Amino acid sequence: MTLMNRVKALHVEDMDVVVEPGIGWMELNEYLESYGLFFPLDPGPGATIGGMCATRCSGSLAVRYGTMRDNVISLKVVLADGEVMKTASRARKSAAGYDLTRLLIGSEGTLGVITEITLRLQKLPQSSVVAMCNFPTIKDAADVAIATMHSGIQVSRVELLDEVQIRAINLANDKKLPEIPTLMFEFVGTEAYAREQTQIVQKIASEHNGSDFVFAEDPEEKKELWKIRKEALWACFAMKPKCEAMITDVCVPLSHLAELISRSKQELDASPLTCTVIAHAGDGNFHVVVLFDPTKEEQRREAERLNHFMVHTALSMEGTCTGEHGVGTGKMKYLEKELGIENLRTMKRIKDALDPKNIMNPGKLIPPHICF
Amino acid sequence: MTLMNRVKALHVEDMDVVVEPGIGWMELNEYLESYGLFFPLDPGPGATIGGMCATRCSGSLAVRYGTMRDNVISLKVVLADGEVMKTASRARKSAAGYDLTRLLIGSEGTLGVITEITLRLQKLPQSSVVAMCNFPTIKDAADVAIATMHSGIQVSRVELLDEVQIRAINLANDKKLPEIPTLMFEFVGTEAYAREQTQIVQKIASEHNGSDFVFAEDPEEKKELWKIRKEALWACFAMKPKCEAMITDVCVPLSHLAELISRSKQELDASPLTCTVIAHAGDGNFHVVVLFDPTKEEQRREAERLNHFMVHTALSMEGTCTGEHGVGTGKMKYLEKELGIENLRTMKRIKDALDPKNIMNPGKLIPPHICF
The missing domain is CATH 3.40.462.40 (FAD-linked oxidase, cap domain/gating helix)
Incomplete structure (x- = not known):
């Protein structure tokens, strides 16, 4: 997705921005600086907003501003059947239906391809x-x-x-x-x-x-x-x-x-x-x-x-095997101990429902032995 | 769930608390006060933590502390097949798998029954x-x-x-x-x-x-x-x-x-x-x-x-039909205009996958005409 790297719309008054997934967080912040705004996540240099959504990423500023989970308003996603879905309106909060934005964030490409992201922005501190x-x-x-x-x-x-x-x-x-x-x-x-x-x-x-x-x-x-x-x-x-x-x-x-x-x-x-x-x-x-x-x-x-x-x-210690890097294939083996088999079965049910032909980043995130 | 109203564990050092769904937010805050902590959501008096999870509720403090989406660490949920699922570990952030916590928050009882909630707490301000x-x-x-x-x-x-x-x-x-x-x-x-x-x-x-x-x-x-x-x-x-x-x-x-x-x-x-x-x-x-x-x-x-x-x-104006009260039956008719049919079909796919017999709060949230 690295060629899809444009800023599509900046809403200064709403303190949000609509971007394509390939833009890097550092480039985005360079763009935002002259408006007195910034996007408050800072993972490794080179990370893209799309990748950061896919892995539910964070960084050193998460202690103050939260992770990707907390800073995305809405996504546009191409689903396994080719349909294009908007996950939410542009309102900052909503109780309208399942939180598909959050379901996609951290799904590591296994449920759909993120093609547009609306991000909450923060005022640059004085x-x-x-x-x-x-x-x-x-x-x-x-x-x-x-x-x-x-x-x-x-x-x-x-x-x-x-x-x-x-x-x-x-x-x-x-x-x-x-x-x-x-x-x-x-x-x-x-x-x-x-x-x-x-x-x-x-x-x-x-x-x-x-x-x-x-x-x-x-x-x-x-x-x-x-x-x-x-x-x-x-x-x-x-x-x-x-x-x-x-x-x-x-x-x-x-x-x-x-x-x-x-x-x-x-x-x-x-x-x-x-x-x-x-x-x-x-x-x-x-x-x-x-x-x-x-x-x-x-x-x-x-x-x-x-x-x-x-x-x-x-x-x-009731912790997690991954705070911000994601599961991929390397951490799959730890998920059952961390989350329990019922959780993994639920993930698998969702994966099968949204991607029945298993064409979306197959082999990642959900351990292969899970069935129901 | 109103009879399940206990505090199950308070972790003062971790600034979190594990409660049953029937406890009210006001009772919880009375309990927490002597520890110098509080749960920073304040919907109408009488709201319970379980109900607040189910509707992705907020209130006047959301502008500072976020909504239920931002303040729940983990849930225990009884699924439609009777299995009991933990949605996440007790770590404050995690990139381990689909965000089932957020999927359940705002699902209005249509995906499972919430029986235990781990909440993030805040220090009472000076x-x-x-x-x-x-x-x-x-x-x-x-x-x-x-x-x-x-x-x-x-x-x-x-x-x-x-x-x-x-x-x-x-x-x-x-x-x-x-x-x-x-x-x-x-x-x-x-x-x-x-x-x-x-x-x-x-x-x-x-x-x-x-x-x-x-x-x-x-x-x-x-x-x-x-x-x-x-x-x-x-x-x-x-x-x-x-x-x-x-x-x-x-x-x-x-x-x-x-x-x-x-x-x-x-x-x-x-x-x-x-x-x-x-x-x-x-x-x-x-x-x-x-x-x-x-x-x-x-x-x-x-x-x-x-x-x-x-x-x-x-x-x-790119807004939502419900900021914090939820969909129920009254707002179903607005969802397609707000979210688009692809979003509603995705919700229905998830609902069917997790509750194939439609026994979890049937008739709520997902408009009846949605099929795929």
Whole structure:
């Protein structure tokens, strides 16, 4: 769908935009900037709005603005029988019928092809504060992220990076950030509000062995910092150029995050592979990048073992095997444990009803053994 | 389901709660108060969480916290074949499979019986400011609500009431509020933040012929004001005790709200029936209470005519026939115009797949003529 990449209509007064699926979120935000608006999701660079719908994607801003689930008003979809369906009106809320918009978001192409998307937009904030803070242990950092959420503060970003990830960033970007567990924060709003929220979180951090906040002051510095964070995966490859990455993407109820990270970190530190930790900590969403040499079978097996370990630990904590990356084929094997067979049978019934010939991205998302 | 009304588990640290469907949102909030938490939806008094899920309900706080769609983590549902399905894990976000939670929310009992709900909770705000402001015309009031949204301010409530609704409130509550178009605002957050937001909106109101803000100062006064607003429908009946009410519930993209309200108001003022206007103006959601004597057929017909007029006007503005009340049987006739036949056929396919014997709330939501 990458050639369908136009903005079809911008409704500034309604704060929504109608786009084709191939447009990237970064290009869209460049287009919107002069109108004082933005689309508040920021997955990896290069992600397209259509792909983001298909995988129910999110990113570091989800803690403040929600995921794709929360930011799509309506879709146009080509169904398996060739009919073109509109999922909803352009009203911001509606109780008119089944929520087909949400059914399509996260369906990974298995129910239809998304050809048009109407997105909710947000006003560009007047002011933002970006700050970093270091911690002696990764558990301290996770505890601060959790305490921040409990305080009722509206952070727009709270990202956790471990010392290995910081080392990778330093190497790739010629930086000298302290190589210990780190939280990156962003607060947005009016100037006074962003400042007030920052002070509250500074206090929380100091109560959990946090260092002083280091602030990014000018707009270029702020932009560079988030760019570095966004490109964290590329930094990992720069550190181990011959490696591939196995990336976990688990998400747990907030109270379990610190324990999940601590248990995972123990396992990762004991492994011969190089592993980095990055978490969207305010959502309970946790990634590990496991770097392995694809020519060495035992390294691939070890990467898979670590991935299994973290998924099963998350599932034992009432979490999910995928917070934002989707199922595809790799995560199908975890769905029954997470959701139960009744859920999978219901998915299969819906899939069969809407795509009886199984022509829409066959073999994805629904485990092959499901029948009824 | 009203006898299934227990709180099954409260997870304070995760800021979620597991409840049975029969519990009311007001009872739930009484239970949560001592934990410093609340569930941020406020439909009519007496609504239950299960019913609110079934109709994808919202209320005056939706402008800040979203609708039921945005505040449910997971459901337990008894399906048509008797199987019990969990729709999702307890993680706050997930990309694991079809969004069956959202499919059930708003399905009005036609796909299954909801027996357990896990809800996202919010921290009770530190501080709130409640204020009222009057306007010479209803269009001025609507314009201020819209301009407030465009300013990027996070109001927690912005409710619009016309002079007839205010008169009903005065009569029923022995009040002396000025009987002209009125906006009721609420701003929440830290004290400084709530005050700052209030000042910004005061400025917007003064630019649109608004009166000075009248503030509700003490907590009891604030509570009473929202109670009066919540009971606005009962105030209408107090004004016309022998009447029934026909209530519209349309919702349009924000830029159309002022025009929709103005055009409706013209039609209502010309009608022999007594009609009051209440809008959740920040969402573009607009209710009219049309009071009619049920023993007089011509009055019922006139009420229906007014309702049709407003629904069709909203649909001509890319709006929805129901913002929050649901479809039932009364709104089925509008769905095809709003959503198109392809959407209705898709709904019917899903309904047939999940409830082949049509035993789940038959005859509701999906128009009877839909086939494929």
